[in-house]
Amino acid sequence: xxxxxxxxGPKIIAVANQKGGVGKTTTAINLAAAxxxxxxxxxxxxxxxxxxxxxxxxxDAEDREHTTYDLLTGEAELEDVxxxxxxxxxxxxxxxxxxxxxxxxxxxxxxxxxxxxxxxxQPAMDGYELDYILVDCPPSLNLLxxxxxxxxxxxxxxxQSEFFALxxxxxxxxxxxxxxxxxxxxxxIEGIVLTMFDARNNLSQQVEQDARDNLGELVFETKIPxxxxxSEAPSYAQSVLEYDPTSKGAxxxxxxAKELLAKNYKVAA
Ligand code: ADP
Ligand code: MG
Numbered sequence: 001x002x003x004x005x006x007x008x009g010p011k012i013i014a015v016a017n018q019k020g021g022v023g024k025t026t027t028a029i030n031l032a033a034a035x036x037x038x039x040x041x042x043x044x045x046x047x048x049x050x051x052x053x054x055x056x057x058x059x060d061a062e063d064r065e066h067t068t069y070d071l072l073t074g075e076a077e078l079e080d081v082x083x084x085x086x087x088x089x090x091x092x093x094x095x096x097x098x099x100x101x102x103x104x105x106x107x108x109x110x111x112x113x114x115x116x117x118x119x120x121x122q123p124a125m126d127g128y129e130l131d132y133i134l135v136d137c138p139p140s141l142n143l144l145x146x147x148x149x150x151x152x153x154x155x156x157x158x159x160q161s162e163f164f165a166l167x168x169x170x171x172x173x174x175x176x177x178x179x180x181x182x183x184x185x186x187x188x189i190e191g192i193v194l195t196m197f198d199a200r201n202n203l204s205q206q207v208e209q210d211a212r213d214n215l216g217e218l219v220f221e222t223k224i225p226x227x228x229x230x231s232e233a234p235s236y237a238q239s240v241l242e243y244d245p246t247s248k249g250a251x252x253x254x255x256x257a258k259e260l261l262a263k264n265y266k267v268a269a
Contacts, residue, residue, distance in 0.1 A: 010043070010130035011264065012120060013190050014148035014155045019168050020139035022160040023195030025052045026230060027256075028136035030249070031156075033239030034257035036090040040131040043082065045071070046095035047116070047148055048138040049102075054094035057085050058237025061096070068095045069102060072115040072147070078124040086242065091128065103143045113183060116147040141175050149179040154190035159211060161197045161204040161223075166211065189218050191263070193256060197223040222256040225249065 015028045025048065032044045046053040046068055054064065063083070070076035071093050082091050106112040120133060134156075135148040149155060155176055159165050169192075180187050192215055198204045211219050224230075230249035233240040240249045 009121070009126075010041075010133045011154070012133045012135065012152045014135045014137055014145070014152040015158065016135075016137040016145055016148060016155050016172065017157050017159070017168065018139055018141045018145070018172060019160070022165075023158040023193075023224065024048075024139070025056065025136050026234075027156070027158045027193060027195065027224070027253075028053055028134050029056050029234070030230070030239050030241060030253035031256055031260070032090055032132070032134050033087060033241045034253040035132055035261070036087045037241055037254065038257055038261060039089065040261075041089045041129055042091070043128065043130050043133045044085075044090065044092045045116075045120075045133060045135045046093060047099070047135050047144050048095060049097050049100035050138070051095040051097070052234070053136045054092060054096075056234035056237070057092055057239070059083060059092060059094045064094045064096050067098065068093050069098045071119045072102065072106075074119065078122060082128070086238065099138075099144065106143065112143060113146050113150055117151040117184075120151050141171065146175075146179065149176065149187060150183045152184070152187060154188040156190040157192045158195045158224075159192050159207070161194050161201075161207045163203060163207075165207050166214065190260070191220045192218050193220045194223040196226040198226045220256060220259055222252060222259050224252045224256065227252075 015024050017024055028044055032042045035042045044053060066076040066080040071081045081093050083094060085092055135152065137145045137148050176187060192211060194208055225248050227247060227249035229244040229247035230240045233243035236243050240247060241253060244250060
């Protein structure tokens with residue numbers, strides 16, 4: 001479902017939050033799958049040295065000869081770093097632990113903050129005719145996350161529905177602002193999505209209220225419920241949409257994808 005009014009090339013979305021365990025990887029995998037289900041052509045870039053997105057989509061460690069690290073440094077051909085997934089219109093660039101040394105190894109590289117930006121805009125990328133690129137960021141505001149924010153058109157922020165959820169957000173917003181002022185003036189907030197939401201829990205509702213009061217329209221209508229099928233899916237090397245298509249988790253990510261598509265059409269119109 002490509003949008004004829006959008007400027008040429010895929011929309012690049014960084015899935016970021018410097019807190020670990022808030023649902024970045026889960027959201028990156030399942031939103032990508034839900035967009036692919038809507039006939040979008042989607043590339044998921046695993047930018048976390050832990051490689052959870054790669055594992056969760058069944059890319060075995062021995063099949064990660066070429067990784068995001070090679071994408072950043074240009075040491076491998078694009079067709080070697082981009083791998084197919086079980087979904088026809090979804091691809092992944094897997095990561096391994098070698099990414100964890102990127103901060104240090106790239107220190108002397110003048111273009112170190114623009115490596116992902118440039119890699120995702122290389123002409124060979126056109127062959128995939130992508131609609132979206134989702135970047136699964138590591139749990140920190142390091143060089144890798146900055147690369148994602150400089151490469152991206154927008155940042156999508158998963159917010160876990162728990163105490164202190166909003167606290168880390170100001171630091172994240174500050175980083176977004178810095179990136180805007182220095183390297184990527186067009187960077188937008190795609191939206192904030194509440195994850196692991198438990199409707200029976202007062203705290204979840206409080207976090208939602210606070211988020212909507214403070215952040216208004218930036219918060220997606222869709223909330224991702226805490227759902228055991230969501231947490232089980234990666235061990236079957238599937239998105240929750242494939243693993244249990246009618247589960248609450250699959251429904252929620254489908255709804256998030258539709259909301260995101262609707263937002264983007266509106267902006268483009
Ligand atoms: P991050 O990438 O931000 O570190 P993850 O996506 O890996 O976070 O999620 C952290 C943990 O929470 C994982 O074990 C994941 O399976 C679980 N999880 C994430 N979202 C949900 C959900 N909606 N329901 C149940 N478990 C979830
Ligand atoms: Mg993760």
